[in-house]
Amino acid sequence: MTENTTQNTTLVIGSTGKTGRRVAARLRARGLAVREGSRSANPPFDWNDRATWEPALRGVDAAYVTYQPDLAFPGAAETVRDLAAQAVAAGVRRLVLLSGRGEEGALLGEEAVRESGAEWTIVRCSWFCQNFDESHLLEPVLAGTIALPAGDVAEPFVDAEDIADVVVAALTEAGHGGRVYELTGPRLLTFAEAAAEISKACGREVRYLPVSAAxxxxxxxxxxxxxxEAAELTGLFTTVLDGRNAHLSDGVRRALGRGPRDFSDYARDAAATGVWNV
Incomplete structure (x- = not known):
């Protein structure tokens, strides 16, 4: 790919999140200007306070858009549509959207970005590997039991490092406009198998316990x-963990020309940080 050398400032919405902080760090490592999009940034960005949007978008050439709590939630698509329209009006020419894999509700958010008039790239993902060490599953891992309403469904866990690499490529290189990249890891694992990988990496037993949605x-x-929010999240989890995502996609290879990282590599690196030590 040819790197875009005319780019000015990139807004990273969700710059403190799992993918956003990695994207911001990679852009800075390339010497590119980054504006953090978070409530604690200066200027701040808050999805729930539209008065913060215009200052955050001012002077921005490209934006990485992540919606919290989830793009599939009611009202998310309308909010993203308004943000995308305001971004284009402010002169933003390239939008990269983090979307959900297998989330029907997220398709409306994708449509909003596609119709914005900006050059767009959609990055679809499901379960991040980093959910086990940087998010809501960290405490269950430390406690030794991961309880989820997932049955024995298999999931192609994707590493946030791969997601960030794809997003940065889409933000900085030519050839990604109008592309939809579905990102997965290189193999399917059940949550019991993922727990076994974590156990092996951290040297103690971590088990998976299937539970009811309630x-x-x-x-x-x-x-x-x-x-x-708990009701919405539970409904979303039980929907996407019905087997619909139990297949691999080649998005990482199409975007980057290489294969994705394996879950075992993620587990080894996470364990080495000591995050799972008790």
Whole structure:
């Protein structure tokens, strides 16, 4: 691919998140200007405060768009559509959207970006490997039991490092406009198999416990997730973990010309940081 040398500033929405902070770091490593899109940034960006959008978009050439809590949630597509329209009006010419793999509701958000008038790239992902060490599954791993309403479904866990590499390529190189990249790891694993990989990497037993959707929702609320969000997340998890994503895609190779990282590589590197030590 040919690198775009005319790019000015890139807005990274969700710059403190799993993929956003990796994207921002990679862009800075290339000597590119980055504007962080978070509530703690200066200027701040808040999806729920539209007054923050215009200052964050001012002078921006490209943007990486991640929606919280999830693009498939009700109202997300309309919000993304408004943001995309405001971005184009502000002069943003390239948008890269993080979307959900197998999430029907996320397709509306994709449509909003496609119709914005900007050059666009869609990056679809499902379960991140980093959910086990940087997100809601860290505490269960530390406790030794990962309880999820996933049955024995297989998932092609994707590494956030691969996601960030694809996003940066789409933001900085020619040839990615109008592309949809579905990203997966190189193999399917059940959650029991993923737990076994983590056990091997960290040297202690971590087991997977299948639970009902109702029990999982209750657990989320116990951990402090607002009840409405817990219900939405549980509904989303049980939907995408019905087997619809139990197949591999070649998005990493199409975007980068190489294969994706394996879950065992992720588990080894995560264990080496000590994050799973108890």
């Amino acid at each position: 029990d999982y929702e209750s657990t989320l609320v116990e951990y402090g997730v607002p009840a409405a």
